[in-house]
Amino acid sequence: MASEQSHGAEHQGVGHVVPISILVKTAAALLVLTVITVWIADFHFGPANIWIALGIASLKGSLVVLFFMHLRYDRPFNGLVFISSMAFVALFISFALTDTSEYAPDVDTGNAPLVQQKLETLEQ
Amino acid sequence: MTTVDAHGHPDFLQHHFDTPQQQFDAGKLGMWMFLATEVLLFGGLFVGYAVWRGNHPDLFKYGSQFLDTTLGAVNTVVLILSSLTMAAAVTMAQRNRRGPLIILLALTLAGAGTFLVIKYFEYTHKFHEGWYPGLKFYEPPGTDSRTWADYPTPALHPAAVQLAEEQSRDVAASFAAGPVAEPTTVAPAASGPAGLSVERLAVAEHGGVEAYEGEQEHEEHMLHPLQDPTRPDNAHMFFNIYFMMTGLHGVHVVVGGLVIVWLMIGALKGRFSSQYFTPVDLGGLYWHIVDLIWIFLFPLFYLI
Numbered sequence: 100m101a102s103e104q105s106h107g108a109e110h111q112g113v114g115h116v117v118p119i120s121i122l123v124k125t126a127a128a129l130l131v132l133t134v135i136t137v138w139i140a141d142f143h144f145g146p147a148n149i150w151i152a153l154g155i156a157s158l159k160g161s162l163v164v165l166f167f168m169h170l171r172y173d174r175p176f177n178g179l180v181f182i183s184s185m186a187f188v189a190l191f192i193s194f195a196l197t198d199t200s201e202y203a204p205d206v207d208t209g210n211a212p213l214v215q216q217k218l219e220t221l222e223q
Numbered sequence: 224m225t226t227v228d229a230h231g232h233p234d235f236l237q238h239h240f241d242t243p244q245q246q247f248d249a250g251k252l253g254m255w256m257f258l259a260t261e262v263l264l265f266g267g268l269f270v271g272y273a274v275w276r277g278n279h280p281d282l283f284k285y286g287s288q289f290l291d292t293t294l295g296a297v298n299t300v301v302l303i304l305s306s307l308t309m310a311a312a313v314t315m316a317q318r319n320r321r322g323p324l325i326i327l328l329a330l331t332l333a334g335a336g337t338f339l340v341i342k343y344f345e346y347t348h349k350f351h352e353g354w355y356p357g358l359k360f361y362e363p364p365g366t367d368s369r370t371w372a373d374y375p376t377p378a379l380h381p382a383a384v385q386l387a388e389e390q391s392r393d394v395a396a397s398f399a400a401g402p403v404a405e406p407t408t409v410a411p412a413a414s415g416p417a418g419l420s421v422e423r424l425a426v427a428e429h430g431g432v433e434a435y436e437g438e439q440e441h442e443e444h445m446l447h448p449l450q451d452p453t454r455p456d457n458a459h460m461f462f463n464i465y466f467m468m469t470g471l472h473g474v475h476v477v478v479g480g481l482v483i484v485w486l487m488i489g490a491l492k493g494r495f496s497s498q499y500f501t502p503v504d505l506g507g508l509y510w511h512i513v514d515l516i517w518i519f520l521f522p523l524f525y526l527i
Contacts, residue, residue, distance in 0.1 A: 114247060119314055122314065152522035153522070156518050159518045160515050160518050167306050167511045176252065187263065191266055200277065
Protein backbone atom coordinates (compact mmCIF):
# COMPACT_ATOMS: atom_id res chain seq x y z
CA MET A 100 0.00 0.00 0.00
CA ALA A 101 1.83 3.04 -1.28
CA SER A 102 -0.18 5.41 0.86
CA GLU A 103 0.88 3.66 4.06
CA GLN A 104 4.62 3.94 3.74
CA SER A 105 5.03 7.33 5.34
CA HIS A 106 3.11 6.57 8.51
CA GLY A 107 5.29 3.94 10.12
CA ALA A 108 2.01 2.58 11.49
CA GLU A 109 1.38 -0.93 12.66
CA HIS A 110 0.95 -3.53 9.96
CA GLN A 111 -0.75 -6.84 10.39
CA GLY A 112 -1.92 -8.45 7.20
CA VAL A 113 -3.73 -6.27 4.69
CA GLY A 114 -4.95 -2.75 5.30
CA HIS A 115 -4.01 -0.08 7.77
CA VAL A 116 -4.67 -0.46 11.49
CA VAL A 117 -5.90 2.81 12.98
CA PRO A 118 -4.97 3.01 16.68
CA ILE A 119 -7.83 3.32 19.19
CA SER A 120 -6.36 6.60 20.50
CA ILE A 121 -6.89 8.30 17.11
CA LEU A 122 -10.45 6.97 16.94
CA VAL A 123 -11.24 8.28 20.44
CA LYS A 124 -9.81 11.71 19.57
CA THR A 125 -11.91 11.77 16.39
CA ALA A 126 -15.07 10.95 18.36
CA ALA A 127 -14.21 13.63 20.94
CA ALA A 128 -13.81 16.22 18.17
CA LEU A 129 -17.15 15.13 16.67
CA LEU A 130 -18.91 15.53 20.03
CA VAL A 131 -17.39 18.98 20.58
CA LEU A 132 -18.50 20.03 17.09
CA THR A 133 -22.01 18.72 17.81
CA VAL A 134 -22.20 20.88 20.94
CA ILE A 135 -20.93 23.88 18.95
CA THR A 136 -23.47 23.43 16.16
CA VAL A 137 -26.38 23.18 18.63
CA TRP A 138 -25.09 26.15 20.63
CA ILE A 139 -24.50 28.38 17.60
CA ALA A 140 -27.98 27.65 16.18
CA ASP A 141 -29.47 29.89 18.90
CA PHE A 142 -27.73 32.94 17.46
CA HIS A 143 -29.31 34.58 14.46
CA PHE A 144 -26.87 35.44 11.74
CA GLY A 145 -29.56 35.65 9.08
CA PRO A 146 -28.72 33.86 5.83
CA ALA A 147 -25.30 32.88 7.22
CA ASN A 148 -26.91 30.43 9.66
CA ILE A 149 -27.35 27.67 7.10
CA TRP A 150 -23.78 28.05 5.85
CA ILE A 151 -22.36 27.89 9.38
CA ALA A 152 -24.43 24.76 10.09
CA LEU A 153 -23.37 23.15 6.80
CA GLY A 154 -19.73 24.12 7.38
CA ILE A 155 -19.67 22.43 10.77
CA ALA A 156 -21.49 19.39 9.34
CA SER A 157 -18.92 19.16 6.52
CA LEU A 158 -16.07 19.33 9.02
CA LYS A 159 -17.68 16.55 11.06
CA GLY A 160 -18.29 14.52 7.90
CA SER A 161 -14.65 14.92 6.88
CA LEU A 162 -13.48 13.60 10.26
CA VAL A 163 -15.78 10.57 9.93
CA VAL A 164 -14.60 9.83 6.39
CA LEU A 165 -10.89 10.41 7.02
CA PHE A 166 -10.45 8.54 10.30
CA PHE A 167 -13.45 6.30 11.02
CA MET A 168 -13.65 5.23 7.39
CA HIS A 169 -9.83 5.07 7.01
CA LEU A 170 -9.82 7.20 3.86
CA ARG A 171 -6.80 9.09 5.23
CA TYR A 172 -4.83 5.81 4.94
CA ASP A 173 -6.73 4.21 2.09
CA ARG A 174 -5.90 3.94 -1.57
CA PRO A 175 -6.36 7.41 -3.14
CA PHE A 176 -8.59 5.97 -5.85
CA ASN A 177 -11.25 5.06 -3.24
CA GLY A 178 -11.18 8.67 -2.10
CA LEU A 179 -11.54 9.83 -5.70
CA VAL A 180 -14.65 7.66 -6.12
CA PHE A 181 -16.25 9.04 -2.98
CA ILE A 182 -15.31 12.69 -3.50
CA SER A 183 -16.62 12.46 -7.09
CA SER A 184 -20.04 11.40 -5.81
CA MET A 185 -20.04 14.35 -3.40
CA ALA A 186 -18.96 16.70 -6.18
CA PHE A 187 -21.78 15.53 -8.43
CA VAL A 188 -24.35 16.00 -5.68
CA ALA A 189 -22.99 19.52 -5.14
CA LEU A 190 -23.26 20.17 -8.88
CA PHE A 191 -26.81 18.80 -8.92
CA ILE A 192 -27.86 21.01 -6.00
CA SER A 193 -26.25 24.15 -7.35
CA PHE A 194 -27.75 23.78 -10.82
CA ALA A 195 -31.19 23.03 -9.39
CA LEU A 196 -30.97 26.09 -7.10
CA THR A 197 -29.71 28.31 -9.92
CA ASP A 198 -32.63 27.21 -12.03
CA THR A 199 -35.32 27.58 -9.40
CA SER A 200 -34.06 30.99 -8.29
CA GLU A 201 -34.47 32.22 -11.88
CA TYR A 202 -38.23 31.80 -11.55
CA ALA A 203 -38.61 33.18 -8.04
CA PRO A 204 -39.03 36.87 -9.06
CA ASP A 205 -41.86 35.97 -11.46
CA VAL A 206 -43.68 33.80 -8.98
CA ASP A 207 -43.50 36.00 -5.90
CA THR A 208 -44.77 39.36 -7.21
CA GLY A 209 -47.92 40.68 -5.59
CA ASN A 210 -49.82 39.22 -2.69
CA ALA A 211 -50.46 35.54 -2.38
CA PRO A 212 -54.11 34.67 -3.14
CA LEU A 213 -54.96 33.97 0.49
CA VAL A 214 -53.37 37.20 1.68
CA GLN A 215 -55.21 39.15 -1.02
CA GLN A 216 -58.46 37.52 0.04
CA LYS A 217 -57.81 38.47 3.63
CA LEU A 218 -57.09 42.07 2.68
CA GLU A 219 -60.33 42.28 0.72
CA THR A 220 -62.36 40.95 3.67
CA LEU A 221 -60.72 43.52 5.91
CA GLU A 222 -61.66 46.36 3.56
CA GLN A 223 -65.32 45.39 3.51
CA MET B 224 -9.22 -20.41 11.88
CA THR B 225 -7.59 -20.02 8.52
CA THR B 226 -6.78 -23.21 6.68
CA VAL B 227 -4.90 -23.60 3.43
CA ASP B 228 -6.21 -25.61 0.47
CA ALA B 229 -4.36 -27.68 -2.13
CA HIS B 230 -3.42 -24.60 -4.18
CA GLY B 231 -1.80 -22.88 -1.24
CA HIS B 232 -4.74 -20.48 -0.93
CA PRO B 233 -6.10 -19.61 2.52
CA ASP B 234 -9.77 -20.65 2.77
CA PHE B 235 -11.06 -17.06 2.82
CA LEU B 236 -9.35 -16.24 -0.49
CA GLN B 237 -11.67 -16.59 -3.49
CA HIS B 238 -10.10 -18.57 -6.32
CA HIS B 239 -10.25 -15.65 -8.75
CA PHE B 240 -7.92 -13.53 -6.61
CA ASP B 241 -4.17 -14.03 -6.48
CA THR B 242 -3.48 -12.64 -3.01
CA PRO B 243 -5.43 -11.56 0.09
CA GLN B 244 -4.23 -8.03 -0.61
CA GLN B 245 -5.78 -8.06 -4.07
CA GLN B 246 -9.04 -9.43 -2.69
CA PHE B 247 -9.07 -6.80 0.06
CA ASP B 248 -8.45 -3.93 -2.36
CA ALA B 249 -11.14 -5.17 -4.76
CA GLY B 250 -13.64 -5.45 -1.92
CA LYS B 251 -12.84 -1.98 -0.65
CA LEU B 252 -13.16 -0.41 -4.09
CA GLY B 253 -16.49 -2.14 -4.60
CA MET B 254 -17.74 -0.87 -1.24
CA TRP B 255 -16.67 2.71 -1.95
CA MET B 256 -18.47 2.55 -5.30
CA PHE B 257 -21.58 1.35 -3.50
CA LEU B 258 -21.23 4.18 -0.97
CA ALA B 259 -20.98 6.62 -3.89
CA THR B 260 -24.36 5.37 -5.13
CA GLU B 261 -25.72 5.83 -1.59
CA VAL B 262 -24.54 9.43 -1.62
CA LEU B 263 -26.28 9.93 -4.97
CA LEU B 264 -29.45 8.26 -3.65
CA PHE B 265 -29.64 10.69 -0.75
CA GLY B 266 -28.38 13.42 -3.08
CA GLY B 267 -31.72 13.46 -4.91
CA LEU B 268 -33.53 14.11 -1.63
CA PHE B 269 -31.01 16.80 -0.68
CA VAL B 270 -31.72 18.52 -4.01
CA GLY B 271 -35.44 18.40 -3.23
CA TYR B 272 -34.72 19.83 0.20
CA ALA B 273 -32.56 22.63 -1.23
CA VAL B 274 -35.15 23.66 -3.83
CA TRP B 275 -38.07 23.59 -1.38
CA ARG B 276 -36.20 25.41 1.32
CA GLY B 277 -34.80 27.92 -1.17
CA ASN B 278 -38.32 28.76 -2.35
CA HIS B 279 -40.14 28.47 0.97
CA PRO B 280 -37.76 29.24 3.84
CA ASP B 281 -40.76 30.11 6.03
CA LEU B 282 -42.13 26.56 5.82
CA PHE B 283 -38.91 25.12 7.19
CA LYS B 284 -38.64 27.70 9.96
CA TYR B 285 -42.23 26.93 10.91
CA GLY B 286 -42.05 23.14 10.65
CA SER B 287 -38.75 22.88 12.49
CA GLN B 288 -40.47 24.18 15.64
CA PHE B 289 -42.32 20.86 15.83
CA LEU B 290 -39.11 18.84 16.03
CA ASP B 291 -37.45 18.15 19.36
CA THR B 292 -33.87 19.45 19.13
CA THR B 293 -32.85 17.60 22.30
CA LEU B 294 -33.90 14.22 20.90
CA GLY B 295 -32.15 15.03 17.61
CA ALA B 296 -28.95 16.00 19.43
CA VAL B 297 -29.08 12.87 21.59
CA ASN B 298 -29.44 10.76 18.46
CA THR B 299 -26.45 12.56 16.91
CA VAL B 300 -24.36 11.67 19.96
CA VAL B 301 -25.63 8.06 19.88
CA LEU B 302 -24.58 7.67 16.24
CA ILE B 303 -21.16 9.26 16.81
CA LEU B 304 -20.46 6.93 19.74
CA SER B 305 -21.65 3.88 17.79
CA SER B 306 -19.40 4.96 14.91
CA LEU B 307 -16.53 5.04 17.39
CA THR B 308 -17.28 1.52 18.64
CA MET B 309 -17.62 0.29 15.04
CA ALA B 310 -14.27 1.79 14.01
CA ALA B 311 -12.69 0.31 17.14
CA ALA B 312 -14.23 -3.06 16.25
CA VAL B 313 -12.41 -2.97 12.90
CA THR B 314 -9.14 -2.23 14.69
CA MET B 315 -9.77 -5.15 17.08
CA ALA B 316 -10.51 -7.49 14.15
CA GLN B 317 -7.25 -6.42 12.54
CA ARG B 318 -5.43 -7.23 15.79
CA ASN B 319 -7.01 -10.70 16.15
CA ARG B 320 -8.84 -9.65 19.32
CA ARG B 321 -12.03 -11.67 19.08
CA GLY B 322 -13.50 -10.87 22.51
CA PRO B 323 -13.24 -7.07 22.21
CA LEU B 324 -14.47 -7.34 18.60
CA ILE B 325 -17.68 -9.05 19.71
CA ILE B 326 -18.21 -6.60 22.59
CA LEU B 327 -17.66 -3.58 20.36
CA LEU B 328 -20.03 -4.93 17.71
CA ALA B 329 -22.63 -5.48 20.43
CA LEU B 330 -22.17 -1.87 21.60
CA THR B 331 -22.58 -0.64 18.03
CA LEU B 332 -25.76 -2.67 17.71
CA ALA B 333 -26.99 -1.15 20.97
CA GLY B 334 -26.34 2.29 19.43
CA ALA B 335 -28.42 1.37 16.39
CA GLY B 336 -31.21 0.15 18.67
CA THR B 337 -31.12 3.30 20.81
CA PHE B 338 -31.29 5.49 17.73
CA LEU B 339 -34.32 3.61 16.41
CA VAL B 340 -36.12 3.68 19.77
CA ILE B 341 -35.66 7.47 20.02
CA LYS B 342 -36.78 7.86 16.40
CA TYR B 343 -39.80 5.68 17.16
CA PHE B 344 -40.84 8.01 19.98
CA GLU B 345 -40.34 11.05 17.75
CA TYR B 346 -42.43 9.55 14.94
CA THR B 347 -45.26 8.28 17.15
CA HIS B 348 -45.49 11.65 18.88
CA LYS B 349 -45.89 13.32 15.48
CA PHE B 350 -48.45 10.75 14.32
CA HIS B 351 -50.33 11.21 17.59
CA GLU B 352 -50.49 14.95 16.93
CA GLY B 353 -51.56 14.33 13.34
CA TRP B 354 -48.39 15.76 11.77
CA TYR B 355 -48.43 13.36 8.88
CA PRO B 356 -46.82 13.89 5.53
CA GLY B 357 -49.07 14.21 2.51
CA LEU B 358 -52.06 16.50 2.18
CA LYS B 359 -52.82 16.70 5.89
CA PHE B 360 -52.36 20.46 6.11
CA TYR B 361 -53.25 21.30 2.56
CA GLU B 362 -56.19 23.51 1.83
CA PRO B 363 -57.29 24.20 -1.72
CA PRO B 364 -56.87 27.83 -2.79
CA GLY B 365 -59.79 29.96 -1.69
CA THR B 366 -60.65 27.97 1.40
CA ASP B 367 -59.02 29.72 4.31
CA SER B 368 -60.14 27.85 7.38
CA ARG B 369 -57.21 28.85 9.50
CA THR B 370 -59.18 30.79 12.06
CA TRP B 371 -60.06 29.67 15.52
CA ALA B 372 -63.77 30.22 15.03
CA ASP B 373 -63.94 27.62 12.28
CA TYR B 374 -62.37 24.84 14.29
CA PRO B 375 -63.75 23.11 17.37
CA THR B 376 -61.35 23.79 20.21
CA PRO B 377 -62.77 21.81 23.12
CA ALA B 378 -59.55 21.70 25.12
CA LEU B 379 -59.10 25.46 25.15
CA HIS B 380 -60.40 28.04 27.52
CA PRO B 381 -62.35 30.97 26.04
CA ALA B 382 -59.52 33.30 27.11
CA ALA B 383 -57.11 31.36 24.94
CA VAL B 384 -59.51 31.54 22.01
CA GLN B 385 -59.89 35.27 22.49
CA LEU B 386 -56.12 35.71 22.53
CA ALA B 387 -55.75 33.71 19.37
CA GLU B 388 -58.38 35.83 17.65
CA GLU B 389 -56.52 38.96 18.70
CA GLN B 390 -53.35 37.40 17.37
CA SER B 391 -55.14 36.60 14.15
CA ARG B 392 -56.26 40.22 13.83
CA ASP B 393 -52.69 41.36 14.48
CA VAL B 394 -51.51 39.17 11.63
CA ALA B 395 -54.23 40.47 9.35
CA ALA B 396 -53.33 44.03 10.33
CA SER B 397 -49.70 43.43 9.55
CA PHE B 398 -50.76 42.15 6.14
CA ALA B 399 -52.89 45.25 5.65
CA ALA B 400 -50.01 47.52 6.62
CA GLY B 401 -48.41 47.15 3.24
CA PRO B 402 -47.49 44.80 0.42
CA VAL B 403 -46.20 41.56 1.82
CA ALA B 404 -42.76 40.92 0.45
CA GLU B 405 -42.26 37.55 2.12
CA PRO B 406 -44.39 35.41 4.41
CA THR B 407 -41.53 35.38 6.93
CA THR B 408 -42.09 39.04 7.75
CA VAL B 409 -44.79 37.87 10.12
CA ALA B 410 -42.88 37.66 13.35
CA PRO B 411 -43.24 34.37 15.21
CA ALA B 412 -44.70 34.65 18.66
CA ALA B 413 -42.89 34.05 21.93
CA SER B 414 -43.09 30.27 22.15
CA GLY B 415 -45.81 28.85 19.95
CA PRO B 416 -46.58 29.78 16.37
CA ALA B 417 -49.64 31.73 17.45
CA GLY B 418 -48.13 33.11 20.58
CA LEU B 419 -50.06 31.25 23.24
CA SER B 420 -47.08 31.33 25.54
CA VAL B 421 -47.28 30.98 29.29
CA GLU B 422 -46.50 34.67 29.58
CA ARG B 423 -49.48 35.73 27.48
CA LEU B 424 -51.81 33.44 29.37
CA ALA B 425 -50.47 34.95 32.59
CA VAL B 426 -51.32 38.41 31.23
CA ALA B 427 -54.83 37.19 30.50
CA GLU B 428 -55.16 35.96 34.06
CA HIS B 429 -53.86 39.26 35.38
CA GLY B 430 -56.58 40.98 33.40
CA GLY B 431 -59.21 39.18 35.44
CA VAL B 432 -59.82 36.26 33.10
CA GLU B 433 -59.99 32.78 34.58
CA ALA B 434 -56.92 30.61 34.31
CA TYR B 435 -56.60 28.31 31.39
CA GLU B 436 -57.50 24.91 32.81
CA GLY B 437 -56.13 22.59 30.15
CA GLU B 438 -53.07 20.46 30.37
CA GLN B 439 -49.99 22.62 30.66
CA GLU B 440 -47.37 20.39 29.10
CA HIS B 441 -44.95 21.98 26.71
CA GLU B 442 -46.57 20.75 23.50
CA GLU B 443 -49.85 22.23 24.66
CA HIS B 444 -48.36 25.67 24.17
CA MET B 445 -47.57 24.77 20.61
CA LEU B 446 -50.69 25.19 18.54
CA HIS B 447 -51.67 22.38 16.27
CA PRO B 448 -50.96 23.51 12.71
CA LEU B 449 -54.63 23.07 11.76
CA GLN B 450 -55.65 25.57 14.43
CA ASP B 451 -52.83 27.99 13.82
CA PRO B 452 -53.83 31.19 12.05
CA THR B 453 -50.22 32.03 11.24
CA ARG B 454 -49.49 28.68 9.63
CA PRO B 455 -47.85 29.20 6.24
CA ASP B 456 -49.51 27.67 3.20
CA ASN B 457 -48.50 24.10 2.38
CA ALA B 458 -47.03 23.39 5.82
CA HIS B 459 -47.31 19.70 4.99
CA MET B 460 -44.34 20.02 2.65
CA PHE B 461 -42.00 20.27 5.61
CA PHE B 462 -43.33 17.02 7.05
CA ASN B 463 -43.13 15.39 3.61
CA ILE B 464 -39.42 16.01 3.24
CA TYR B 465 -38.76 15.37 6.94
CA PHE B 466 -40.37 11.93 6.88
CA MET B 467 -38.83 11.05 3.51
CA MET B 468 -35.25 11.91 4.46
CA THR B 469 -35.27 10.66 8.05
CA GLY B 470 -37.31 7.63 6.94
CA LEU B 471 -34.83 6.62 4.26
CA HIS B 472 -32.06 7.18 6.79
CA GLY B 473 -33.98 5.07 9.32
CA VAL B 474 -34.18 2.22 6.80
CA HIS B 475 -30.41 2.44 6.50
CA VAL B 476 -30.05 2.23 10.29
CA VAL B 477 -32.16 -0.95 10.28
CA VAL B 478 -30.07 -2.47 7.47
CA GLY B 479 -26.88 -1.42 9.26
CA GLY B 480 -28.13 -3.13 12.42
CA LEU B 481 -28.80 -6.36 10.49
CA VAL B 482 -25.29 -6.20 8.99
CA ILE B 483 -23.83 -5.83 12.49
CA VAL B 484 -25.82 -8.86 13.69
CA TRP B 485 -24.40 -10.85 10.77
CA LEU B 486 -20.88 -9.65 11.65
CA MET B 487 -21.39 -10.70 15.28
CA ILE B 488 -22.38 -14.20 14.16
CA GLY B 489 -19.24 -14.34 12.01
CA ALA B 490 -17.10 -13.09 14.89
CA LEU B 491 -18.61 -15.67 17.27
CA LYS B 492 -17.75 -18.38 14.74
CA GLY B 493 -14.20 -17.03 14.54
CA ARG B 494 -14.32 -16.19 10.85
CA PHE B 495 -12.32 -12.97 11.15
CA SER B 496 -8.61 -12.49 11.65
CA SER B 497 -5.87 -9.99 10.92
CA GLN B 498 -5.60 -11.72 7.53
CA TYR B 499 -9.32 -11.61 6.80
CA PHE B 500 -11.44 -8.84 8.32
CA THR B 501 -12.95 -7.44 5.11
CA PRO B 502 -16.60 -8.01 6.12
CA VAL B 503 -16.05 -6.12 9.39
CA ASP B 504 -14.29 -3.32 7.54
CA LEU B 505 -16.97 -2.97 4.84
CA GLY B 506 -19.87 -3.33 7.30
CA GLY B 507 -18.17 -0.58 9.28
CA LEU B 508 -17.98 1.65 6.21
CA TYR B 509 -21.73 1.21 5.73
CA TRP B 510 -22.37 2.08 9.36
CA HIS B 511 -20.22 5.22 9.09
CA ILE B 512 -22.08 6.49 6.03
CA VAL B 513 -25.30 6.19 8.05
CA ASP B 514 -23.65 8.39 10.68
CA LEU B 515 -22.36 10.75 8.00
CA ILE B 516 -25.83 11.32 6.52
CA TRP B 517 -27.35 11.96 9.94
CA ILE B 518 -24.63 14.55 10.60
CA PHE B 519 -26.15 16.54 7.72
CA LEU B 520 -29.82 15.76 8.45
CA PHE B 521 -29.61 16.94 12.05
CA PRO B 522 -28.76 20.63 11.42
CA LEU B 523 -30.91 20.76 8.26
CA PHE B 524 -34.11 19.76 10.08
CA TYR B 525 -33.71 20.35 13.80
CA LEU B 526 -31.50 23.46 13.92
CA ILE B 527 -33.36 25.96 11.75
